[in-house]
Amino acid sequence: MLRTCLLVAALLLAPVQAAAKQVMDLAGRMVTIPDRVERIVIGEGRYVPALAVLDRADPVGRVVGMMGDYEDVDPATYAKYRARFPRIAEIPRIGRASRESFSIERAIVLQPQVAIFGLDGHGPDTRSGEVIRALEATGVAILFVDFRRDPLVNTPKSMELLGKVLGREREAGEFVAAWKAALAEVEDRLARARPAPARVFVESRVGLDSGCCETMTRGMMGRFVSAAGGINIAEAMVPGEAGSVTLEWLLANPPDVYIGTAIGGVDSLDRPWLALGAGVPAEAARVTLARSMGRIGIAELAAVRNGRAHAIWHHFYNSPFNIVAVQAFAKWLHPTLFADLDSDRLLRDLHDRFQPFPLDGAYWISLK
Incomplete structure (x- = not known):
């Protein structure tokens, strides 16, 4: 009624x-x-x-x-x-x-x-x-x-x-126009150079629970992997946009590059999550990544041992500013090819032009 x-x-x-x-x-x-x-x-x-x-x-x-x-x-x-x-x-x-x-x-x-x-x-x-x-x-x-x-x-x-x-x-x-130009910087260079694709695993919402490993594949940030010149290895196991793989599967199918998404922020640095975003200093973010990479099994991955482990702000998966994450992925997957690509400057420029307050905090970080 x-x-x-x-x-x-x-x-x-x-x-x-x-x-x-x-x-x-x-x-x-x-x-x-x-x-x-x-x-x-x-x-x-x-x-x-x-x-x-x-x-x-x-x-x-x-x-x-x-x-x-x-x-x-x-x-x-x-x-x-x-x-x-x-x-x-x-x-x-x-x-x-x-x-x-x-x-x-x-x-x-x-x-x-x-x-x-x-x-x-x-x-x-x-x-x-x-x-x-x-x-x-x-x-x-x-x-x-x-x-x-x-x-x-x-x-x-x-x-x-x-x-x-x-x-x-x-x-x-x-x-x-700015968004498309930033994407073209990645796509055009990949089309010319045709590098061998890097094998990538994206662990989503790291630390949300004690298990391993939630991931994104044919949607959200999973799409950024192929756009940046990589192969999302979990697509072989996860048919939809997102899902989970076991730690045993990940160890048997090790990636060249590991990327974790950060759901933590400046008020949760003591939680088991990766922390990035507004107000999070880069060194504090790196501490949370290093702590996370010490987990049993994850620490054994060659990507972690070789310093090719990274973290990205989780909310890029549902944001018009997603293009900066694509550029960050490209630098991690093909560091020589994209050595001069300045994804940090892109984020600053887009934020300064299109958001109503100054940028503050680290939105991605690398183990080394």
Whole structure:
């Protein structure tokens, strides 16, 4: 009964849209949106940096509702946004960090014009039929973006889509041009040199549990391996975007390069996680990597013994700034070929141009 009443109330209160346009989202759907979008809900709090690319002055000004994942999974970066834009803490939360936690009732009451969801992720996605039907019934336009399923294809498309929706095509175009140029630096050099691919293992969310080893393969950061000139060895065992392999399998199929993803931050340096991101000094990050590489079995890998073990900020897997991770991977996989590639400068430049506060902290680190 409550849900029915809310649906009726939302239909009665929904503003009439005087003008509209059509866009195609990343799910291939033609969606009609208002010409002027002023009220949005976002299916992941971690979309805020993408919004900031388009509006550095007030990235959350149009956000009337958001999931509560950001402060939970990346509290250090969220704190940066909260310090710069205190209103972010006042935005109603319409769920936590899973699509099952999304509240249709709360979202409808907020009267958004547009809901921005991911093809996959920690909020509503293309499988969330009840959410889609309920919101569309009240006149909410639903758009799907993607920074994680096929990030190196869909990131520029997603940013261009957001630019159209929010009337920020120029800002989106500037970001996409810089993003594509950075990717071309890697692709063009690999195409000319044709180096032998390095064998790579990506261990995801290192230290989250005591077992080994969670990994990414045909999605998320797993895609960065092939883009950087490598072979993701776990693809032979893990058929989807992510999964796990045993330590015994990893020791029997040793990689040339090991890369772990860091879910820890400046407030968790004493936890068993790798720590990177906002506020984390490089030497503190290296200490967490060295500690992790001392684990039974992992320490025996030739990649670790030879100093070809590295750590990367985990949240690049779902970020429009993923391109800097591709460049970092390229330097690790082919250090001679990419000796002059400055991925640190790329991150600084992109952050200075497209984010609303200074860059602070190490976002990747090497054992040696």
